[in-house]
Amino acid sequence: MLKKQKISNPVRNRRFLSGANWVKIYDLIIIGGGPAGITAGIYAARQSLNTLLITKEFGGQVARKAVAIENYPGFGQISGLELIQKFEKHLKEFRIKIKNDSVVKIKKVGQFFLVNTEGKNQFEAKAVIVTSGADPRPLEVPGEKEFIGRGVSYCSVCDGPLFKDKTVAVIGGGNAGFETALFLSNIAKKIYILEFNPSVRADKVLQERVKKTGKVEIITSAILKKIKGSQFADSIVYEEGNTGKEKTLLIDGVFVEIGLQPSASFVKDLVDFNERDEIVVDFETCQTKTPGLFAAGDVNVGHFKQIITACGEGAKAALAAYEYLSR
Numbered sequence: 336m337l338k339k340q341k342i343s344n345p346v347r348n349r350r351f352l353s354g355a356n357w358v359k360i361y362d363l364i365i366i367g368g369g370p371a372g373i374t375a376g377i378y379a380a381r382q383s384l385n386t387l388l389i390t391k392e393f394g395g396q397v398a399r400k401a402v403a404i405e406n407y408p409g410f411g412q413i414s415g416l417e418l419i420q421k422f423e424k425h426l427k428e429f430r431i432k433i434k435n436d437s438v439v440k441i442k443k444v445g446q447f448f449l450v451n452t453e454g455k456n457q458f459e460a461k462a463v464i465v466t467s468g469a470d471p472r473p474l475e476v477p478g479e480k481e482f483i484g485r486g487v488s489y490c491s492v493c494d495g496p497l498f499k500d501k502t503v504a505v506i507g508g509g510n511a512g513f514e515t516a517l518f519l520s521n522i523a524k525k526i527y528i529l530e531f532n533p534s535v536r537a538d539k540v541l542q543e544r545v546k547k548t549g550k551v552e553i554i555t556s557a558i559l560k561k562i563k564g565s566q567f568a569d570s571i572v573y574e575e576g577n578t579g580k581e582k583t584l585l586i587d588g589v590f591v592e593i594g595l596q597p598s599a600s601f602v603k604d605l606v607d608f609n610e611r612d613e614i615v616v617d618f619e620t621c622q623t624k625t626p627g628l629f630a631a632g633d634v635n636v637g638h639f640k641q642i643i644t645a646c647g648e649g650a651k652a653a654l655a656a657y658e659y660l661s662r
């Protein structure tokens with residue numbers, strides 16, 4: 336068991352006058368409680384930075400993962416939830432302030448960052464690390480919004496059990512789609528995987544496992560057109576890419592697994608985004624174009640989005656923030 340670190344940083348109790356009130360300034364605010372944010376928190380605490388971590392919830396995507404994680408060193412096979420609980424416990428062994436809230440805006444005023452939250456709080460810091468990760472990308476087809484919670488789902492761990500012995504469609508033939516199908520194969524009677532491209536992109540090992548279930552039918556070159564139903568979704572219509580013909584599948588549920596979109600609109604005035612709305616950072620330091628503002632994990636530009644790469648960036652960003660604050 337680690338001992339709580341004593342904070343000895345001289346800037347920790349510095350305050351400034353805002354209107355009629357004295358406001359406490361943190362050295363560092365971390366936004367997000369996924370692998371990147373938790374790791375940044377551990378590194379910041381070990382540098383004795385007076386740190387506030389603001390997060391909607393702990394876990395991020397890892398907590399929503401359907402099947403076990405097999406590629407995080409030291410754990411062999413571990414469920415996403417268990418891994419993130421270990422991360423969270425590790426973080427809380429250090430002295431770090433945690434606030435459950437959602438950040439809606441960050442501004443820089445002079446040398447300080449003002450961070451506003453949905454809960455109507457305002458916090459101040461000299462440096463900020465954004466680790467707000469990514470959310471599922473929507474399909475944007477008719478019927479999707481109408482049937483959210485009534486057949487359309489973005490989280491198989493959360494909603495899968497509702498589809499016992501039912502027929503479901505998973506939209507997306509990448510790793511996430513195949514993992515979802517694998518998870519659902521223990522619950523549902525029949526699963527379709529619909530892939531837009533002529534071939535699926537999932538790892539071979541996942542393809543093999545899915546095949547072995549005997550419950551999954553893969554339809555490639557399938558362009559989803561709409562989700563239909565009355566009270567609940569009951570069918571999907573897709574276009575066959577090679578013939579242009581429309582086909583209908585009767586289903587009870589639709590799981591959307593077509594990728595993720597970074598959730599960083601609250602910081603848009605202070606950073607540059609690439610064409611996929613990912614934050615552009617300096618590779619060495621994870622610094623954005625605004626001095627003192629760092630970003631780490633899935634919210635950033637980067638092709639390989641994994642727990643270990645998010646943790647690595649979280650560590651880099653916290654150490655770079657420490658250097659920035661020391662200057």
Ligand SMILES: Cc1cc2nc3c(=O)[nH]c(=O)nc-3n(C[C@H](O)[C@H](O)[C@H](O)COP(=O)(O)OP(=O)(O)OC[C@H]3O[C@@H](n4cnc5c(N)ncnc54)[C@H](O)[C@@H]3O)c2cc1C
Nearest residue numbers: 367368369370371391395396438468469632633640641642
């Ligand atoms: C289905 C699936 C399977 C995966 N399987 C694996 C795997 O087997 N191995 C692997 O290494 N990786 C896997 N990944 C990828 C891995 O989960 C991510 O790369 C990793 O979670 C990214 O961590 P992160 O901290 O950058 O972001 P996230 O995990 O997305 O965490 C973001 C955090 O920020 C918080 N947040 C968001 N917006 C705000 C806001 N405005 N204010 C406050 N807090 C906010 C969220 O609540 C959350 O806590 C998988 C991902 C998916 C979707």
